Amino acid sequence: MSKAVPPTGATFVGMPPFPRAARDAVGDAQLRHNLRKATHTIRDKRAVVVDELADWAELRAAGAAIKDRTLRRLDEHLLAVEAAVTSAGGTVHWAADAAEANRIVADLVRATGETEVVKVKSMVTQEIGLNEALAAEGIRAYETDLAELIVQLGEDLPSHILVPAIHRNRAEIREIFVREMGEWGVPAPAGLTDEPAALAEAARRHLRERFLSAKVAVSGANFVVAETGTLVVVESEGNGRMCLTLPETLISVVGIEKVVPTWADLEVFLQLLPRSSTGERMNPYTSMWTGVTPGDGPQDFHLVLLDNGRTDVLADRTGRQALRCIRCSACLNVCPVYERTGGHAYGSVYPGPIGAILVPQLGGVATGKVDAQTASLPYASSLCGACYEVCPVAIDIPEVLVHLREQVVEGGGHRAEKAAMRAAEWVLDDPGRLRRVQRLAARSRKLIPKRAPGPGAAWTDSRSIPAVPAESFRDWWVRERSGPADTAQAGVRPTGSAPAAAVVEARESEGEGR
Amino acid sequence: MRVGLFITCVNDTLYPRTGRAVVRLLERLGCEVDFPLAQTCCGQMHWNTGYGPRIEPMVRRFADTFAGYDAVVTPSGSCGAMIRDNHPRAAARAQDPTLAADVAAVVPKVYDLTEFIVDVLGVTDVGAYFPHKVAYHPTCHSQRLMKLGDRPTALLREVRGLELLGLPGEQECCGFGGTFAVKNPDVSTAMGADKVRHAAGTGAEVLCAADNSCLMHIGGLMDRQRTGMRVLHLAEILASTEKEPA
Ligand code: SF4
Numbered sequence: 001m002s003k004a005v006p007p008t009g010a011t012f013v014g015m016p017p018f019p020r021a022a023r024d025a026v027g028d029a030q031l032r033h034n035l036r037k038a039t040h041t042i043r044d045k046r047a048v049v050v051d052e053l054a055d056w057a058e059l060r061a062a063g064a065a066i067k068d069r070t071l072r073r074l075d076e077h078l079l080a081v082e083a084a085v086t087s088a089g090g091t092v093h094w095a096a097d098a099a100e101a102n103r104i105v106a107d108l109v110r111a112t113g114e115t116e117v118v119k120v121k122s123m124v125t126q127e128i129g130l131n132e133a134l135a136a137e138g139i140r141a142y143e144t145d146l147a148e149l150i151v152q153l154g155e156d157l158p159s160h161i162l163v164p165a166i167h168r169n170r171a172e173i174r175e176i177f178v179r180e181m182g183e184w185g186v187p188a189p190a191g192l193t194d195e196p197a198a199l200a201e202a203a204r205r206h207l208r209e210r211f212l213s214a215k216v217a218v219s220g221a222n223f224v225v226a227e228t229g230t231l232v233v234v235e236s237e238g239n240g241r242m243c244l245t246l247p248e249t250l251i252s253v254v255g256i257e258k259v260v261p262t263w264a265d266l267e268v269f270l271q272l273l274p275r276s277s278t279g280e281r282m283n284p285y286t287s288m289w290t291g292v293t294p295g296d297g298p299q300d301f302h303l304v305l306l307d308n309g310r311t312d313v314l315a316d317r318t319g320r321q322a323l324r325c326i327r328c329s330a331c332l333n334v335c336p337v338y339e340r341t342g343g344h345a346y347g348s349v350y351p352g353p354i355g356a357i358l359v360p361q362l363g364g365v366a367t368g369k370v371d372a373q374t375a376s377l378p379y380a381s382s383l384c385g386a387c388y389e390v391c392p393v394a395i396d397i398p399e400v401l402v403h404l405r406e407q408v409v410e411g412g413g414h415r416a417e418k419a420a421m422r423a424a425e426w427v428l429d430d431p432g433r434l435r436r437v438q439r440l441a442a443r444s445r446k447l448i449p450k451r452a453p454g455p456g457a458a459w460t461d462s463r464s465i466p467a468v469p470a471e472s473f474r475d476w477w478v479r480e481r482s483g484p485a486d487t488a489q490a491g492v493r494p495t496g497s498a499p500a501a502a503v504v505e506a507r508e509s510e511g512e513g514r
Numbered sequence: 515m516r517v518g519l520f521i522t523c524v525n526d527t528l529y530p531r532t533g534r535a536v537v538r539l540l541e542r543l544g545c546e547v548d549f550p551l552a553q554t555c556c557g558q559m560h561w562n563t564g565y566g567p568r569i570e571p572m573v574r575r576f577a578d579t580f581a582g583y584d585a586v587v588t589p590s591g592s593c594g595a596m597i598r599d600n601h602p603r604a605a606a607r608a609q610d611p612t613l614a615a616d617v618a619a620v621v622p623k624v625y626d627l628t629e630f631i632v633d634v635l636g637v638t639d640v641g642a643y644f645p646h647k648v649a650y651h652p653t654c655h656s657q658r659l660m661k662l663g664d665r666p667t668a669l670l671r672e673v674r675g676l677e678l679l680g681l682p683g684e685q686e687c688c689g690f691g692g693t694f695a696v697k698n699p700d701v702s703t704a705m706g707a708d709k710v711r712h713a714a715g716t717g718a719e720v721l722c723a724a725d726n727s728c729l730m731h732i733g734g735l736m737d738r739q740r741t742g743m744r745v746l747h748l749a750e751i752l753a754s755t756e757k758e759p760a
Pocket residue numbers: 276324325326327328329330331332354387390391392393394395
């Protein structure tokens with residue numbers, strides 16, 4: 001599989017646009033099998049635990065409303081967080097972008113004199129490429145989430161928000177453990193099998209040493225409760241709890257959209273998140289901490305609040321709903337595109353439907369400055385709407401995708417496509433022209449090849465073209481149902497019999513020469 | 515009841531049989547059907563591909579063309595949803611109060627064919643005869659945007675001779691997605707291949723849906739794969755009788 005390429009911003013360097021990357025992915029039978037199995041399993045579990053709640057629709061609406069209300073006064077809530085964390089003995093840092101956040105974290109680690117940190121699974125530190133930035137400063141970051149560990153040991157890239165190694169099966173994981181664990185610390189036990197329990201035990205032994213020796217931990221947070229300045233991490237394995245409690249210094253990097261005003265608000269999300277993400281009624285571990293507690297847990301706590309494009313997203317009326325996201329990955333698990341390509345094809349730490357609307361926005365698609373790979377992401381969807389249906393905070397992902405497609409088009413877009421769209425408008429603006437084009441197609445229908453050259457091949461490589469009927473519906477209606485008056489209304493004038501002549505005549509009679 | 519038929523540009527150009535079936539069916543059910551010739555397209559392809567700001571003329575044309583009817587019926591879930599959900603948005607964006615008012619007046623009268631038959635005419639047995647094994651694919655926009663629910667299958671169940679077979683994974687997208695089919699042909703084909711596999715696995719002779727654009731994609735794949743199945747718009751099955759079989 002792919003070797004890890006350090007991200008810049010949320011995007012992996014050197015990835016081709018989505019359609020190209022997807023072509024390789026859909027041809028990978030092992031990947032397709034792994035993904036189908038994994039996504040369908042989580043999808044079905046989620047459906048069961050969501051269906052058993054009679055008030056799911058109300059919970060979902062409440063989740064969306066709380067996020068929207070909070071985002072409207074985000075500045076005030078963030079100041080409240082700063083005040084509360086500070087008064088509880090923590091230190092708050094503000095980072096405008098990835099580079100600033102990375103510098104803050106690296107300086108904080110260096111100040112402790114340590115050269116190693118343990119990490120709690122966190123999307124935002126992936127987004128800013130923290131591990132790579134720390135490595136450049138001579139600091140080694142160890143992932144402790146099982147799936148992140150698999151990705152890190154395999155020098156791989158994450159492909160799912162919740163299960164970053166979802167593209168791997170048990171046999172592949174065993175092989176990575178046997179090959180790599182020894183390089184990094186406690187090696188895999190001799191005779192390791194690919195039984196899930198054996199793999200988990202190997203990871204446990206490998207990580208245990210790490211937890212006990214680490215002096216500095218880096219985490220993200222699922223939520224920050226503004227009224228008390230409390231950070232919340234929700235997880236399944238307990239490895240996060242180890243990192244959050246054992247080290248002396250804890251540095252938490254948190255996107256500014258993670259704030260919820262009160263504990264009553266948090267309660268809504270603690271119901272929405274586990275059911276949506278792992279399909280559990282309640283996640284096994286919920287860790288909460290408020291600043292520093294003397295004699296208990298890390299005595300040095302830093303909160304780095306990260307913007308990195310989020311205030312630009314907030315400024316976009318349609319796009320801002322993406323900031324409601326609680327990273328549950330339900331949209332990935334139901335997405336028919338993600339199911340067939342996996343996460344790497346999206347070229348970003350945020351794959352799937354949420355990635356397709358978040359990454360272009362964080363990258364500045366509204367200002368037209370994104371590269372071809374990022375600009376391809378809003379088109380990586382059939383707009384089937386399955387993501388919107390499951391999203392626990394009701395993000396209308398198809399609506400945002402279409403909105404971002406408009407921004408791509410405005411930002412330069414695709415020249416040939418623009419010409420084709422204009423030609424279609426010219427035809428569709430006038431029923432008379434439409435009718436002439438239909439007649440032209442009907443007359444030349446025997447000439448239409450089964451396999452089209454050029455851009456048409458994108459259709460005909462795998463699909464037949466529908467046979468063009470001898471007579472359009474419009475012509476049938478006029479012939480069968482209406483008199484000559486309607487014929488005039490339809491804007492139909494006699495045209496020459498040869499197809500080429502018809503085109504020329506259609507154009508000339510309109511006085512158009514595009 | 516004076517019904518304006520919005521046939522959609524795809525059906526008009528490529529699937530006139532579906533249009534003729536809708537006319538035959540609605541007339542059999544006692545409606546007076548008109549096809550206003552000024553109609554063209556709902557603007558869906560432009561809207562969904564990122565050319566939303568350009569569809570204002572199409573939105574205006576639709577509202578003007580269908581202003582005088584008691585009901586506007588369309589045999590396409592995605593075009594119906596485009597009109598219902600996005601014409602008001604496009605009108606609001608145009609900042610033209612007259613257009614917004616005209617759109618607001620016409621939108622509540624727009625029905626998918628199955629909605630119109632079941633909800634407005636109050637009929638589920640349309641007197642059809644179609645002695646074949648059929649699977650129904652609820653297309654994404656029929657299902658999630660138009661919310662047709664079980665109306666299509668309620669109609670199919672009453673068709674004499676028809677055996678309705680369950681389609682595994684029916685709620686999954688077929689991979690058409692408008693320009694998605696050509697912008698991401700590999701993923702689109704992979705999704706369609708699974709749909710075809712599921713459909714063929716039912717043992718049905720016919721896969722039907724309430725939207726010909728998805729069927730164009732699925733049928734195109736079936737043809738290439740020589741599955742021996744055919745696709746048919748729901749309207750053609752409902753119009754089918756002993757005398758005039760589909
Ligand atoms: S967009 Fe919605 S469904 Fe997707 S990860 Fe975010 S919260 Fe979950």
